[in-house]
Amino acid sequence: MGGDEGLAVMLAGAALARSRWPGLTFLLVGDETAIRAGLLKHPNLATVSEIAHAPDVIGGSDKPAQAIRRAKTTSMGIAIDAVKTGKAGAAVSAGNTGALMAMAKLSLRTMPGIDRPALAALLPSLGSNDHVMLDLGANTECDTRNLVEFAVMGAAYARIAMGLERPRVRLLNIGTEDLKGTDEVRAAAALLRQATDLQMAFEGFVEGDKISTGDTDVVVTDGFSGNIALKTIEGTARFVTDLLKRSFRSSFRSKMGFLISRPATELLRTHLDPNNHNGAVFLGLNGVVVKSHGSASDKGVANAIGVAAKLVSNDITRRITDDLAHFTAYRALTAANAAAPKAANE
Amino acid sequence: MGGDEGLAVMLAGAALARSRWPGLTFLLVGDETAIRAGLLKHPNLATVSEIAHAPDVIGGSDKPAQAIRRAKTTSMGIAIDAVKTGKAGAAVSAGNTGALMAMAKLSLRTMPGIDRPALAALLPSLGSNDHVMLDLGANTECDTRNLVEFAVMGAAYARIAMGLERPRVRLLNIGTEDLKGTDEVRAAAALLRQATDLQMAFEGFVEGDKISTGDTDVVVTDGFSGNIALKTIEGTARFVTDLLKRSFRSSFRSKMGFLISRPATELLRTHLDPNNHNGAVFLGLNGVVVKSHGSASDKGVANAIGVAAKLVSNDITRRITDDLAHFTAYRALTAANAAAPKAANE
Numbered sequence: 001m002g003g004d005e006g007l008a009v010m011l012a013g014a015a016l017a018r019s020r021w022p023g024l025t026f027l028l029v030g031d032e033t034a035i036r037a038g039l040l041k042h043p044n045l046a047t048v049s050e051i052a053h054a055p056d057v058i059g060g061s062d063k064p065a066q067a068i069r070r071a072k073t074t075s076m077g078i079a080i081d082a083v084k085t086g087k088a089g090a091a092v093s094a095g096n097t098g099a100l101m102a103m104a105k106l107s108l109r110t111m112p113g114i115d116r117p118a119l120a121a122l123l124p125s126l127g128s129n130d131h132v133m134l135d136l137g138a139n140t141e142c143d144t145r146n147l148v149e150f151a152v153m154g155a156a157y158a159r160i161a162m163g164l165e166r167p168r169v170r171l172l173n174i175g176t177e178d179l180k181g182t183d184e185v186r187a188a189a190a191l192l193r194q195a196t197d198l199q200m201a202f203e204g205f206v207e208g209d210k211i212s213t214g215d216t217d218v219v220v221t222d223g224f225s226g227n228i229a230l231k232t233i234e235g236t237a238r239f240v241t242d243l244l245k246r247s248f249r250s251s252f253r254s255k256m257g258f259l260i261s262r263p264a265t266e267l268l269r270t271h272l273d274p275n276n277h278n279g280a281v282f283l284g285l286n287g288v289v290v291k292s293h294g295s296a297s298d299k300g301v302a303n304a305i306g307v308a309a310k311l312v313s314n315d316i317t318r319r320i321t322d323d324l325a326h327f328t329a330y331r332a333l334t335a336a337n338a339a340a341p342k343a344a345n346e
Numbered sequence: 347m348g349g350d351e352g353l354a355v356m357l358a359g360a361a362l363a364r365s366r367w368p369g370l371t372f373l374l375v376g377d378e379t380a381i382r383a384g385l386l387k388h389p390n391l392a393t394v395s396e397i398a399h400a401p402d403v404i405g406g407s408d409k410p411a412q413a414i415r416r417a418k419t420t421s422m423g424i425a426i427d428a429v430k431t432g433k434a435g436a437a438v439s440a441g442n443t444g445a446l447m448a449m450a451k452l453s454l455r456t457m458p459g460i461d462r463p464a465l466a467a468l469l470p471s472l473g474s475n476d477h478v479m480l481d482l483g484a485n486t487e488c489d490t491r492n493l494v495e496f497a498v499m500g501a502a503y504a505r506i507a508m509g510l511e512r513p514r515v516r517l518l519n520i521g522t523e524d525l526k527g528t529d530e531v532r533a534a535a536a537l538l539r540q541a542t543d544l545q546m547a548f549e550g551f552v553e554g555d556k557i558s559t560g561d562t563d564v565v566v567t568d569g570f571s572g573n574i575a576l577k578t579i580e581g582t583a584r585f586v587t588d589l590l591k592r593s594f595r596s597s598f599r600s601k602m603g604f605l606i607s608r609p610a611t612e613l614l615r616t617h618l619d620p621n622n623h624n625g626a627v628f629l630g631l632n633g634v635v636v637k638s639h640g641s642a643s644d645k646g647v648a649n650a651i652g653v654a655a656k657l658v659s660n661d662i663t664r665r666i667t668d669d670l671a672h673f674t675a676y677r678a679l680t681a682a683n684a685a686a687p688k689a690a691n692e
Contacts, residue, residue, distance in 0.1 A: 063525075126588055137520050140528055174483050174573040179409075182486055182570065208577030212585045221574075224528065227520035228571050229578045231554030236582035239558045242472055243617055244590070247610035254610035261603020264593035271589055 001030040001057045001075045002095025003301075004294045007038050010094060013292075013301020014049075015042035017309075020302060024309060027088050029079040030054050054078045058095055060294070064102035071103055080107045083287040090288035090308035092279075094301070097291055101138055101282060108287040111317055113324050113334070116142075117284035118150045119223070119291070120157055122277050122307075123233065127214015129162045134220060136280060137227035145337065147171065147188035147220060148330055152323045153283040154218040155200035160314040161307070164217055166201045172221035172229065173205035180205065184222075194329035208232075237272050279304030281311060284320070288312050347376040347403045347421040348441025349647075350640045353384050356440060359638075359647020360395075361388035366648060367655060373434050376400050376421040400424045404441055406640070410448035417449055426453045429633040436634035436654035438625075440647070443637055447484055447628060454633040457663055459670050459680070462488075463630035464496045465569070465637070466503055468623050468653075469579065473560015475508045480566060482626060483573035491683060493517065493534035493566060494676055498669045499629040500564035501546035506660040507653070510563055512547045518567035518575065519551035526551065530568075540675035554578075583618055625650030627657060630666070634658050 003009060007030065014026055025048045028035050032053035039046040054075035058067045071077030076095050082088035084107050093100050101119070110117055120134035132154045139146060151169050158167035171189055173181040178189070185205075192202040206216050208229060221229065244265075248258040258265065270276070278300035280291045288311045292304035324330060349355060353376065360372055371394045374381050378399035385392040400421035404413045417423030422441050428434035430453050439446050447465070456463055466480035478500045485492060497515050504513035517535055519527040524535070531551075538548040552562050554575060567575065590611075594604040604611070616622070624646035626637045634657045638650035670676060 126585060140520065172574060174486065174570055208574040208579075209581030209584070211578060211581055213581070224520055225571055225574050228518060228554040228567075229574050231520075232557060232575045232578040233554075233582045235555030235557055235559070236579045237586050238555070239472060240583050240586040240614070240618070243614050244610070247613040247617075248607060250610055250613060254607045257603045257605070257607020257610065259603070260606060261594060261600045264590070264596055264600035264603065267593040267596060268586075268589050271593075272586070 001054070002093050002294065003292065003296065007031075007034055009296070009298050010301055011035070011038045011042055011045065012298035013296070014305060015045040016298050016302035017305035018045050018048060021306065021309060024048070024305070026050070027052055027079075027082055029082070030057070030075040052078055052082065058099045060096050062096060062099055064098045067096065067099035068102050068106050071107065076100060077103055077107075080104050080287075080289060083289065084108055089312040090290060092290045092292055092301075092304050092308050094292040094294055094296065097137075100289065100291055104282055104285055104287075104289040108285040108289070111284050111286055111320060113321065114149055114153075114284040116146050116149075117282050118146075118153060119280050120154055120283050121230070121280040122161055123212065123230075124271060124277060125212045125214040129164070129217070130277065131212070131214070131216055132158045132161065132167075132218045133211070133226060133230060134218075134283065135223040135226045136230050137223045138282070139223040141224070142184065142222035144184050144187040144191065145333060147184060147222070148191050148333070149284065149324070151188070151192055151200070151202070151218065151220045152195075152198070152327065152330075153320050154220055155198070156316055156319040156323060157281065157283060157311070158217045159199060159319070160310060160316060162217070166199055167217035168201050168203050168215070169218040169220060170203050170206035170216045172211070172219055172225060173207065176205045176207065188220075191329050191333060195327050198323050198327055234274070241268075241272070275300030275303060277303070279307035281307060283316070286317065288316065347400070348439050348640065349638065349642065353377075353380055355642070355644050356647055357381070357384045357388055357391065358644035359642070360651060361391040362644050362648035363651035363655075364391050364394060367652065370394065370651070370655060372396070373398055373425075373428055375425040375428070376403070398424055398428065404445045406442050408442060408445055410444045413442065413445035414448050414452050417453065422446060423449055423453075426450050426633075426635060429635065430454055435658040436636060438636045438638055438647075438650050438654050440638040440640055440642065443483075446635065446637055450628055450631055450633075450635040454631040454635070456630050457632055457666060459667065460495055460499075460630040462492050462495075463628050464492075464499060465626050466500055466629050467576070467626040468507055469558065469576075470617060470623060471558045471560040475510070475563070476623065477558070477560070477562055478504045478507065478513075478564045479557070479572060479576060480564075480629065481569040481572045482576050483569045484628070485569040487570065488530065488568035490530050490533040490537065491679060493530060493568070494537050494679070495630065495670070497534070497538055497546070497548070497564065497566045498541075498544065498673065498676075499666050500566055501544070502662055502665040502669060503627065503629060503657070504563045505545060505665070506656060506662060508563070512545055513563035514561070515546050515548050515564040515566060516550060516552035516562045518557070518565055518571060519553065522551045522553065537675050537679060541673050544669050544673055580620070587614075587618070621646030621649060623649070625653035627653060629662070632663065634662065
């Protein structure tokens with residue numbers, strides 16, 4: 001029921017996903033009457049779908065604390081519960097991100113051993129594949145352990161999403177020298193340098209100007225910096241393309257050139273189209289929950305559904321658990337933390 | 347003596363600045379023999395220049411702690427000292443940023459009332475003028491007071507650099523609602539909302555995707571996020587223009603279109619050329635010190651010199667002092683801090 005376009009684009013996206021990946025089946029959660037009416041347009045989806053009626057919807061401006069009280073009656077809550085009970089393999093929502101995070105965390109709980117879940121996404125790069133960035137805003141402040149866990153979770157995600165054997169992992173920092181950055185970032189780097197037997201290659205720090213060069217497969221940071229970096233990428237891409245449009249409109253000659261080179265600018269547009277990268281994942285929960293952007297098209301929604309399906313069929317949770325179990329230095333850290341526990345798991 | 351191109355580009359930049367602003371005079375600090383030889387190419391600069399010989403140079407990889415011990419013999423140290431003694435109005439350097447910051451802070455000291463200086467720069471926007479962003483990396487972690495002082499200093503800079511009467515100031519955050527962000531950011535916002543009688547309009551939070559839209563004149567953040575945002579802007583602008591180049595090369599037709607629309611892409615290049623925005627300022631010191639980018643061209647160096655001259659002739663230090671003196675809520679905060687002092691002014 002979420003997203004700027006509501007039900008219609010979600011159903012169109014599911015129908016597109018169904019034709020791309022014929023093995024998928026769907027549990028459509030929301031207003032039953034509206035869903036039935038919408039499905040008339042998508043007979044190929046109707047044949048592989050069940051409907052779970054939800055009388056209520058979480059609004060875009062509802063606070064997470066209010067939302068979790070309505071878990072049992074809202075489409076968001078019922079969809080997450082279906083993952084918990086095993087009725088669904090994964091939940092995909094285009095609704096309120098803060099509410100989705102809070103409800104997913106409360107219902108599914110964090111994986112054994114993980115302190116906090118993180119929001120991760122695939123972003124375009126100049127290299128031959130995309131790259132993973134996390135955390136994108138789930139945790140405003142992060143300690144060393146959080147950053148280390150994000151690195152391990154991000155590497156597992158990169159192996160599944162991009163088929164890499166040993167993703168190159170770096171911590172986002174304000175310089176590449178060992179002395180740079182906060183205590184947390186430096187301590188996380190020291191620990192990750194000892195993760196030599198995991199299926200990842202920790203390569204130190206990356207600065208903001210090198211995020212998209214294709215030299216890093218997993219960019220790890222706290223949710224404050226990650227959210228700012230992600231949105232700055234979006235904003236700058238729009239800034240440059242807006243400037244380019246203005247420039248092309250600046251003279252008759254430039255307009256002509258634009259028309260002739262349109263295939264090139266279309267290629268650029270496709271590469272930067274956020275729908276091709278839609279689907280942010282909450283990593284570290286006992287179950288897969290994917291956030292589709294509120295303004296995603298049907299193609300974007302299908303992409304988010306594909307991300308969810310890939311994570312489930314490749315058992316992301318088990319991969320993360322296995323990696324953490326093999327990571328000796330990390331286990332020493334968490335054992336020390338357990339001996340002197342923090343106040344509370346947030 | 348600093349910068350990737352060394353002396354030649356610094357002298358060419360000074361010569362260009364001299365022809366743009368005929369009132370300027372120069373104290374050239376560095377190897378006297380090399381400067382004399384270089385000046386032969388720039389007779390217009392030679393007539394308004396004095397040379398201060400410096401036998402030593404701070405290297406790009408020298409640590410700040412090592413650099414400050416060589417303040418008396420290095421070009422960087424002698425240039426800053428000239429500001430301290432009043433021999434120069436401002437210092438411009440293309441050298442090691444960390445060393446410059448440390449030496450400037452130690453020699454010039456922070457302004458009365460200011461806890462920490464910040465690094466600020468002018469960045470391009472889609473609006474009718476540039477915008478100021480700070481801190482860009484001088485302070486990895488910032489408290490509420492630091493952020494409030496950065497806002498006041500950034501507003502004073504925007505008034506001088508862009509001739510604005512009441513710059514629109516926003517704190518960089520991961521959302522625009524009051525509840526978003528760290529405690530420090532929220533507390534700084536609460537204080538800045540009370541700055542109603544200053545020559546600035548505090549307008550709340552700005553997210554990463556809105557930094558360059560032209561709706562904000564001063565973007566305020568801690569040095570960690572600010573450095574990441576700045577470099578992410580640089581990296582993304584390069585990423586998009588690289589993609590565009592690749593796209594234009596993708597077919598004969600696109601290449602033709604590119605040639606025809608070259609005036610448009612040249613316009614874009616000019617707008618994004620970092621040389622037009624060169625010159626980052628350390629705000630909050632008893633004296634003006636400007637950092638020119640190591641890879642700046644002569645035009646870039648001239649731009650940095652122009653920034654320095656504008657700040658001196660408009661008495662930035664007095665403007666900041668006046669604003670802080672008028673800011674009742676801020677004075678209440680610092681009075682409370684003075685009653686219960688922090689460990690040390692780092």
